[in-house]
Amino acid sequence: MTDKLLDVRDLAVSFRTDRGWIPAVDSVNFTLGEGDALGIVGESGSGKSVTALSLLRLHAERNTRIEGQVLWRGRDVLKLSRGQLQQLRGSEIAMVFQDPIHTLNPVLNIADQIGESLRIHQGMTGAAARRRAIELLDTVRIPDAARRVNDYPHQLSGGQRQRVMIAIAIACQPKLLIADEPTTALDVTVQAQIMELLRQLRADLGMSVILISHDLGLVSEFADRVMVMYAGQPIEMAPVDALFDLPLHPYSDGLISAIPDLDSDLDRLPTIAGSIPEPTRRPAGCRFAPRCPHQKADCRNTVLPMLEAGGGRAVRCTLHVTDKRAVA
Amino acid sequence: MTDATHGVGAATPGPARVSTNSPMRLALRRLMRHRSFRVGLVMLLLIVLLAWAAPWITNGTPNATSVRVRFTPPSLDYPFGTDNFGRDLWTRVVYGARVSLWIGFTVALLSAFFGGIIGVCAAWFRRLDSLLMRIMDALMAFPAILLAIGVSAVLGPQLSSVIIALTSAYIPRCARMVRASALVIREQDYVEAARISGASSLRIILRHILPNCLAPLLVTLTFVFAYAILAEATLSFLGIGTPPPHASWGNIVAQGRDFAVEAWWIMLFPGLAISISALSINLMGDGLRDVLDPRLKIEG
Amino acid sequence: MIKLILTRLAQAVPVMLIVAILTFVLMKLLPGDPAVLLAGEGADLDKVDALRRELGLDRPLLIQLGSWLADLARFDLGRSLFLNQPVAEAIVERLPVTLSLAMVAFVMTIPIGIIMGMVAAYWRDSWVDTAVMSLALVGVSVPNFWLAILAIILFSVTLGWLPSAGYVPIDEGLWLWLRSLIMPAAVLALFQIGYLARMTRSEMLEVMDQDYVRTARAKGVSELRTVAKHAFRNALVSVLTVSGYIFSLLVGGSVVIEQIFALPGIGRLLVQAIMARDIPVVQGTMLFLGFMFVAINVLVDIFYTVVDPRVRYD
């Protein structure tokens, strides 16, 4: 790995509710190099989206507490002033969200919404930003860009809206693109189109990508490394192929086998018993212990760090790890 | 049960107990934590308490005149002073609370009741919808106070006509609110499920639509309560509301208006009473809306 | 879009008809026989009967309604029983006063209400929010007739800055006109300012929770611009809808305010007519106001169509 672009250390996020602070995510550590593609996978409540939004401090500030460090090229994003943060957002780090129906402003036209970041970050004039917006629409393959640029979001299909969202994100050629469930609201064939587009843009622009998804298959087709999250913590980090060859954490294992297979006629699917614990009722030790088929006596009360597992892998479980060393 | 238990451990059987976490209870608990709701509630309770205790804390005769003590400024004997007939204003304002709160509350309740029925019917029986809603539109075309003035003029100055006038002004507002909620609820899957099971319209309305409309209706009702107190006072002030000699805050102000400079206390205290009551109920309404239905938009 | 506007206009017709019928029925229920009232106390029965025939009150109700509606179509609202002039004329004479009052109040309400709401939303949950919203709450809780009297005592009697009553037409000088209206309009506006501020705030808070506001932030748009452009443009649609409604409320509220400040407007006309049981005037005034409100609603709807691209292009 070359230079560290992003280095997240002990990130923890909690939200204020009317019953006090509730922890959403903790003990998140990972790094990202230039040109890397990292996938973050987890089920609902795993904290994957919370993690993603924290990288740019996009949670409502009033009722969010973020601890730890998010080092972007050495500078801690969590300590930046508002102005510095705004300079970073959209220019160096950009984001694509789920559900393009709600992520585009319904009363502004496409030209305005794409052009805005160009005007802010690159000081473009209205006319220049508009010309660039048309080019960007071309780049994300929206036909008839010169005309569509005047459209409003509701005039576009779901797939097209997500393309516009991507155009907005890549407008300033960011170094890092964070894509949070970018295709979840879309049909399978459109999903394939969008992922293909992201793949090409990543190659063309040389940007790093963090792809967040609940779909392990989707992530595995796109990312080099995968971080699996469960109940607010990363529990396994591994290169994609290695993860599928031998998942080290029982949860990763269960998750992979629970995905219905497209290639065989199974009559009963393997399952993980029980359900994900609520953030307020997470077990003290290993959070997966109550559902784990391999649980041992001390699992429920031992708090484990991520353990070094060789081959660039780390796991929060002792099952397959002999030499118990925490990741540095 | 003080702390709330959310979610249930999956297949592990829980303790054999009846759940106490009904949505209503949860809402109530959150309500009690809501600052402005608590403040409003305490204020209103205090006013209600005073009104209830009127015979014991006042001289008990709001209409007793006494020429000797006309225009007495506030003093220990007469905390709010006396008016041009020498009537004790403290007594009149406290008894006035009975009239104002009673009218306001009755109006709110009746409007919510009839508005609720009309709203649910319009939402469920689609054929009635456009007729009912055009009538409501026509009534809504008039600002509430104007409609109330018109109806009140027709019915003459009596307590009941004030109630009818204000109720007819607020029914359309409640109806619109309930209809909007009911239209959303009727599209919910649980209504579809009931229909698939062959449930009758009446059953669906009573068991599914109405209970789920209650929250927005309650919020609306609270605001109508506050508006109605203001509107009753306005009508009484204009001389087409609560008829004298009933002490109503509005007509005490009207009466004090002519002596506003020399005997400012006559109009000051009832006006404050109106403001404080409306304020406390509005505070409660804000709390209810925040907890029950934050997206609700109230039309005044 | 033109089609949509025409549809809205067409929908307004039945509402207006219902308003007209409602007004008619209401007035028929009014106690007191106009003929008796007009003939005066102790007039003999023949004279009353003659008057009744003259006024057409002996005909069946439906016929009366029909002829009333027919008159309406010719803008004929009948004659006042006491003012010795046609009702329409009486209304037109007083209309400028009421409209002036409502307009001045409206011009105060809209910017102040919106700015208060936005300020509170921007500094949500801070002391600024609490302060601004407390003011707004007081605005919607204090009865305006009471406030009017307090204002007169303070500004007219004690300080002597503003006239306590009366209306000066605009052609006698813009300043004099404004001076005669500023206090009544401010008192009238207070409730609506509070209402609009509360509504703008909750609308803004709702919009600021939307995903597209997060998108704007993720683009690096400054907080102020996010609120002023992305959030406010969306909130504006509902705020505008409410504005028309607020104008109606201001006209309605002028009934009370005109009474206190002795402004010779429609509201005062109405209250006096009610007191005197001048049925044609009550009927005519209510109807006129009703039509005006329906018209305002239609205008708002059409405006809404123009402002919201989601409606505009469909």
Place this chain on the structure above:
Amino acid sequence: MTETIVSVRNLTRTFVQGGAGGKQLLKAVEDVSFDIRRGETLGLVGESGSGKSTIGKVLVGALPPSEGTVDLFGTRITPQSRDRAWKPLRHRVQFVFQDPHAALNPRMRVGQSIAEPLEVKGGMSRADRHARVEELMELVGLPPNFLDRFPHEFSGGQRQRIVIARALALNPDFVICDEAVASLDVSMQAQIINLLKDLQDRMGLSYLFIAHDLAVVRAASHRIAVLYAGQVVELAQRSDLYQRPLHPYTRALLDAVPRARKRQRPPVLGGEVPSLLNKPRGCNFSTRCPLATEHCRQVEPALREVEGRQVACHLV
């Protein structure tokens, strides 16, 4: 061969689109036919706008058909059928919704929700109903003492179990599952699919399993119909369909599913589903089909029997 319990023939469902402006007819479902046998699961797979949910709604009586007929247990439903025709069918056909959160009345205890169909049908004492509800809770794998709780106290997977319990209350023969696992997490999905299969084995249920996820449909169904723009393009046994898809759309759909360690990345299907208001003249898929010929663009292919399955394509 077991008896056929559901038989759909030439089902068409149109909707009127647009209000004051020009009214347009939208054909959500066009000329669809299929059978379902006792104890069988028919999967209905398609993307948004394929008409799959509309078919489910017609089969449960929430929407009347515009054209064509539906035979359920020998009762024929036609476009002219009134609500009354459904009366004897109500307890035999039930429905499981996509979003278990919206499918349960938040103000009713789950026990009441499950008991509702029993109450509506009547003829059962309160005690019997209670016993039946407990039995149903157990059947779907929930502790019976949970029945006094409210929906918000359950997780998504548990709520879906409750919805299933309610659907089974009247001992139906046929259950329509409309995206029943789509809103659930992977681990919950597998649990619910297994539950549905267990119930099928035990009670001899037939399912219409509507979903957009091909892998889920494969796991849940015996036979599968692929829908595109309101029409069936291919209907086959599951192993046939997945191992050797014949219709180019089926193939594209399978290729588009992301999965781990795919050997090579198949070409991505371009374009989007045509507007149902403005369908192409020939084959609906011709605008996106990599193999489309001029013939395809001009002439609509009929659904025909090929190698023991049905396909609507000129090219097979």
